[in-house]
Amino acid sequence: MLRLAVTTNAETLERIRDPLEERGVEAIYVPTTERAQPLSKPLVEGRFDAGFVYPSRIMEGGVADALLGVPWVNDREAILRSRNKAETLARLDRGGLPTPKSVSVSNPTDEAELQAVFERFDPPVVVKPNSTTRGVGIAKAHDLDSFLGICEYLDLVHDYRAVSDQSFLVQEFLPEARDIRAMVIDGEYAGAVERRLSPAERAAGRWKHNVHRGATASGVELSHDRRKLVEAVAETLDIDWLGVDLLISAGGTVVNETNARPTVDEVTKYEPGFYSRLAALVRRTAEM
Numbered sequence: 001m002l003r004l005a006v007t008t009n010a011e012t013l014e015r016i017r018d019p020l021e022e023r024g025v026e027a028i029y030v031p032t033t034e035r036a037q038p039l040s041k042p043l044v045e046g047r048f049d050a051g052f053v054y055p056s057r058i059m060e061g062g063v064a065d066a067l068l069g070v071p072w073v074n075d076r077e078a079i080l081r082s083r084n085k086a087e088t089l090a091r092l093d094r095g096g097l098p099t100p101k102s103v104s105v106s107n108p109t110d111e112a113e114l115q116a117v118f119e120r121f122d123p124p125v126v127v128k129p130n131s132t133t134r135g136v137g138i139a140k141a142h143d144l145d146s147f148l149g150i151c152e153y154l155d156l157v158h159d160y161r162a163v164s165d166q167s168f169l170v171q172e173f174l175p176e177a178r179d180i181r182a183m184v185i186d187g188e189y190a191g192a193v194e195r196r197l198s199p200a201e202r203a204a205g206r207w208k209h210n211v212h213r214g215a216t217a218s219g220v221e222l223s224h225d226r227r228k229l230v231e232a233v234a235e236t237l238d239i240d241w242l243g244v245d246l247l248i249s250a251g252g253t254v255v256n257e258t259n260a261r262p263t264v265d266e267v268t269k270y271e272p273g274f275y276s277r278l279a280a281l282v283r284r285t286a287e288m
Helices: 011-021 058-068 076-083 085-094 111-118 144-158 199-203 224-237 274-286
Strands: 002-006 025-029 050-052 102-106 125-129 139-141 167-172 178-185 188-196 216-220 241-249 252-259
Touching: 002 011, 002 274, 011 025, 011 274, 025 274, 050 058, 050 274, 058 076, 076 085, 076 224, 085 102, 085 167, 085 224, 085 252, 102 111, 111 144, 125 144, 139 144, 144 167, 178 224, 178 274, 188 224, 188 274, 224 241, 224 252
Parallel strands: 002 025, 002 050
Antiparallel strands: 102 167, 125 139, 125 167, 178 188, 178 241, 188 216, 241 252
């Protein structure tokens, strides 16, 4: 039985524990945050064969990496590459993959340059912090004054010098786009869900489709071309376990974001053999 150190104790661990154990992998929670850790003692007792996945807090992750001494399903570099939304989009665009029209802004930036950024788009525009998840901090601006006001708030946040990532994205807004999260395991498509808001929430003016903000996720089938697209994204970024967020609108399909620490949904929403493929990836990682 392989022992897998899992660094999150949320829904994903509960869903993967039994299916992986049936396939010879024991998933064990290893806390890396909200604790005091003597650096000369192990995080938990016992030896592990692999980690899943590198911790979200990079500093604590470095301690866990040193003390566990295991190869990771998605190591530090993979997490950083996916978390940096601007880098991800730049890499994908350079690789010829479709992405939303986007501009990366590094603070501080003067008002004239911000106005020039806004004028590159047909409003509204989406303003998105570069490194957050779950839709945190994302805003929509319909006019220049609103856009500059959002940028001023970000400037205030970035004025706190402990904020390491003082950049944000400005992107085109794609109204009525379908929001799809596709999963890729070891280079192959593994299933997808569509995240939807209820009609009542949409009528109230909500437009973010994040599950953590009340959207529901339903399993969907993707076309052959879209499957190949998400596989190409994982190959371009060189990430073995990846969530790929697609926006599908009348204008086509674009890759909006990626997540190298994706939440696992119910297995009924994925392709047959999902957990067998995940267990195989864990075993391959442990052999590195």
